[in-house]
Amino acid sequence: MTDTAADRVADSPALSASRGRLIGILIPTAWLLLFFAIPFLFVIKISLSEAAYSVPPVSDFLIWQDGWPVLQATWANFALILDDPLYLQALLGSLRIAAISTLLTLLIGYPMAYAIARAEPGMRTPLLLLVILPFWTSFLIRVYAWSTLLQDQGMINSALMWLGVIDDPMRMLNTEFAVQLGIVYSYLPFMILPLYATLERLDGSLLEAAADLGARPATTFWRVTLPLSLPGVAAGCLLVFIPAAGEFVIPELLGGPDTLMIGKVMWQEFFNNRDWPVASALATILLLLLIVPILLLDRTQSRAEQG
């Protein structure tokens, strides 16, 4: 992973001969190694340390005893996490909520992406812009807006009561439903963009060919469109699922005390309990759970580029 010396065989000589190539690889590599990859090692280190009343609030990893260094690694934090149902529930809850929200996002995003891809060429860019536009306004504020909408006295409840659908306000804020809604809302553009990219590239003559061979629109969709858009589906789902599993802001603002998600628990351990080792152990476990989806996402993207 660290060895990124330019390989001279593959490419055009004038570029590979120049130092530019080396610089182009080395600068980003150095930056990302130092500020993205290596930090995980420190998280793992802290997760194996003991909490202490000091600054920083962890005991030293290495201590000197009779002139010998002694490694103070401990599995206690991981053992605690596996023992305490709170943490396990939070882990499983995160994965469940992220999975359900991803599915919902896909169900809402697919028709939208498809509609945009099939719109007139001149309309596609403006429609895409409409999808992205909310993303450029503050994420935090948009989530907060939902919290006001979902309140017992909020607009949705008022509207439903006015319509006579319900007599008493429904409790929506501080529920798992609100969290899922928030995730779907916040991550919808991340689903639509990759879906649109594959659907837009889909050759229209393939659909005509299918129709010509006697397939009804629904059959064409199941047999041609959907299979060909699977790379986009995969990329979109991973782009939503992975960050959603570690989401903090949405469960914090929209979830209730019983909506346990790992990101929120970790935040509380870190900021409220000042228990860095347990927070680090939680981060390590979450990272381990997400490594496979992250590698999958990387492969989908590389394959999309080649294809």
Place this chain on the structure above:
Amino acid sequence: MRRGSFLTLCLWAGFAFLYLPIIVLIVYSFNASRLVAVWGGWSVKWYGELFRDPQVLGAASMSLQIAAISATVAVVIGGLAGYALSRFGRFRGRTGFSTMLTAPLVMPEVITGLSLLMLFIAMEGLVGWPAGRGMTTVIIAHITFAAAYVAVVVRSRVAGLDRALEEAAMDLGARPLTVLRRITLPMLMPGLLSGWLLAFTLSLDDLVIASFVTGPGATTLPMLIFSKVRLGVSPDINALATLIVAVVASGVLLSGWIMLRAERRHARQVRAAFRREGAMDGN
């Protein structure tokens, strides 16, 4: 036909879903009442309150500075990385390189924030830098994940750039640096610009990572908003949101209009050129 209208319905329902909260925010930013449920008549008093709040102004200026600096550095690093991924073919370590660029896009922010903080503390212990935490550490953190987004944008832009253009420049005697300055950069400019804007927005939007790596005296706008929101309803946030929406929307509309005009002119010129050529060949 029926399917077309079903899709259109989905699309507009989706847009309604996306824009409903934003519209509600805008409307309530003009609500005289402090309570969400009560409409107290039109008023702009929350805007006044917003501009009189020194905390908001301070946090906003802090956030804008951080966003401008980190977006600029992220464009350099992410631009190099995106170019390398798209143009350097297979090089040793490419897989790891590409994974390191993909992972920050999706890495839960709590993990990124915590691990960077651990790094900064360890670095301070080992080399004495960065001394304490504050604006610098937030900038470094934002550069890291924003660079990954810039790399995605630049990578797709480079992939759409005909490689023969750079080769042609070299063929005509331009050295690699000249090729970069005269051909590659001008052609990538739209990609770099949108990468910069993206990085700027991401930085301006980040709460979680900044909360981990910041220090005393460096409160960013999202951190301030978060503390206000957690305390309950604060209508001046609605006013702030409305301002952000107004700025973004007018920026997008303006650039959209400019692009549309350029496209129309381009199409007209191409048509004219072909008419002329056709007339010439006819003779």
Place this chain on the structure above:
Amino acid sequence: MAAADSTDTLVSIQGVTKDFGGTLAVDGIDLEIRRGEYFSLLGGSGCGKTTLLRMLGGFETPTSGRIMIDGQDMADVPAYRRPVNMMFQSYALFPHMSVAQNVAFGLEQEKVVKSERDDRVAEALSMVQLGEYGRRKPHQLSGGQRQRVALARALVKRPKLLLLDEPLAALDRKLREKTQFELANIQVKVGITFIMVTHDQEEAMTLSDRLAVMNAGRIIQVGTPGDIYEFPANRMVGEFIGTINVFEGTADLADGSVHCPALPCPIVLEDKIAADPESQVAIGIRPEKMRIRKAGSAPSEAAPASNFLTGKVEDIAYLGDLSIFHVRLADGRIVQVSRTNTTRRRDEPLTWEDTVEVEWDPQAPVVLHQ
């Protein structure tokens, strides 16, 4: 493979191979190209033409072998220092620069002073009849105009060697024919050596002084268009350029004839065959070198003892100037015979299912190797 640096050799390619991680795109090519020559590389898709051209331009490094241009080894010379210019298949005009800026770009790199630069740009543009178009942007030009800008941009540097990768492929047929002549005229006028890649055998034959036929990364034959058409080295060349009828048989050294099981009588060649007795040989005969007539209409009554066959007309393609007859032999194989339509006739004497006799002279057949 000796580096014959005689003064009239401009490019010398010696044992050049290019391996793209397992694919041998170019496989040990030796080739000498003379000064002032219009040379074409011809071959099927994927046979390595572009790769060879890109190695000359300096965009790919040979895996092994040597490229000399004007007596200088190009191994360590980057693209921007080679006395070579390339006309890209996609034209690669810089979209953010005007036509004049595009043409001036190469001169700026040489630090040519502004006044001279302007003169040379104007001269180059007027040579390709685009004198009025200097201020246009590339997207305001049609395909044919872009092609000419690309040519002007490459020629204005006065390179020793101009590489053209399918320069006319993007043009429609009529414009292509017109441009072929312009290209040939310009090459004569500027006196620069041209190496052109093309798919189109007609184009290669029309334009080139010499051409090389490539297959699977190797050069099969080099020669003038006439050499290659009349004396194809093997069956592949014969079939790639024009049409050829191939007959397999055994050589008979005694009289230098070849006995083919498919034919009623032996093939006799003017140049006596020099193969091992009893060895299998392939003989090629071009359709236009055969004569066709209705059976029994010959002036002589007895059938000839050699260079003769009979069959049934299976198909007739009337092309206006020519008619091409597909004649089916007794064993089912098809022989193509063409006839120049020298006279205007209402009723074609030959028609489907007619039994016909076909004959040819001893200088018509050519031995195809391998």
